[in-house]
Amino acid sequence: MDLIKLAIADDHKIFREGLKFTLEDYVQLNLIIEATDGKDLIAQITNNKPDVILMDIKMPEMDGMQAITYIHQHFSDTKILVLSMHNEDKYILNAMRLGASGYLLKNAEPEEILDAIVTAHTKGFYFNDNLSVTMAKELLGANFMHRLHEKDARLNEREIEVLKLICEEYCNTEIADKLFLSVRTVEGYRTRLLEKIGSKNVAGLVMYAVKNGIVTI
Template sequence: MQKTIRYAIADDHKLFRKGIIAALEDMPALKLVLEAENGRDLLNNLNKAKPDIILLDLKMPEMDGIETTIEIRKLDTDVKIIVITMLDDEKYVIHLMEIGANGYLLKNAEPEEIKEAILTAYENGYYFNDFVNKALLRKLVHKTQLKPVFNNNIELTSRELEVLKLICQEQTANEISKLIFLSPRTVEGIRTKLLEKIGVKNTAGLVMYAVKNRIVE
């Protein structure tokens, strides 16, 4: 039986909010559990709604998307946050990924990409489109204002390197498990160990570490 993905949406523009909800209605696996006009409204109802995915606008009254992301991560480290915004400035992408967002979409994204982002973030923990990938890589190249807290003298095992490379290829835990003949739980355990060893909080940090250290190109 396919698991139901519970999602919440926070956006102060009612027309856009309703449009997204309508666009997602043809996905039976999705269930809307919370609709909010701003970050504070979202946070006040988060524990009761218990969403798996949050679609979050950045510019909102009372509490914006950046403040909301920070507060969500204090409360729940498992819920996936996909930012949907008009702001196409790369500095927002970098900052949001660093503080715990799992994806970043522009509001002109096609409904199919929003659906793909939800499913990918739910299954894989993150969703990187070309816009996000380019922003992350450009930041690494220019090395401006990027201060990842990487641990020094890291020694990764051959298996950890193998999993890290596959994570950078956007493979899910289930897909990785089939490729290297391990259980999904074991793969998740290796991913957790990588986060601890490298000293990052999420998959974006793993990818940045791998690129910076030329583990992947």
């Protein structure tokens, strides 16, 4: 794979430095731009276009949402990954509607950030569990849900508990803590739920849970 030209835009210097330190070991990345806000970012990419941008949404001068809109319109080949501390659905959905290719939280592990960069560059988008759940909720609420090819899933009490927590966007470690289980056991429950329900991802689990009255949105 050719080097992925990367840009970082965040108004907090300490976070930028930490992110650069986190990513410097990945030889497939070439950091070509470091910007303090959307206006600064756009000025730089005009003459030095990156493949992928990691960008905060709360910045001075021009915030991330405004920058996403401009970049998506004028540099459509450049993929934008939001890297934010805001986990609310309204931020996630707005960023995706405006043209972002993915949405990560600032506490994401380095491996996930790298995976997101590579996936967005090669496939054009990156969906993690958190984003999949949010998008599934939006589709369900807007009545655009397609029927799933569902198996006659008979879930036991523990599987239902795990499913509810998945729908509430808890990760495997958090579910394990809440239910006093090992992480490996939770991973096993997640795999069995996908198999029983006949889904390939978390969004399918959410749709199933809503349709069958296990959770409400």
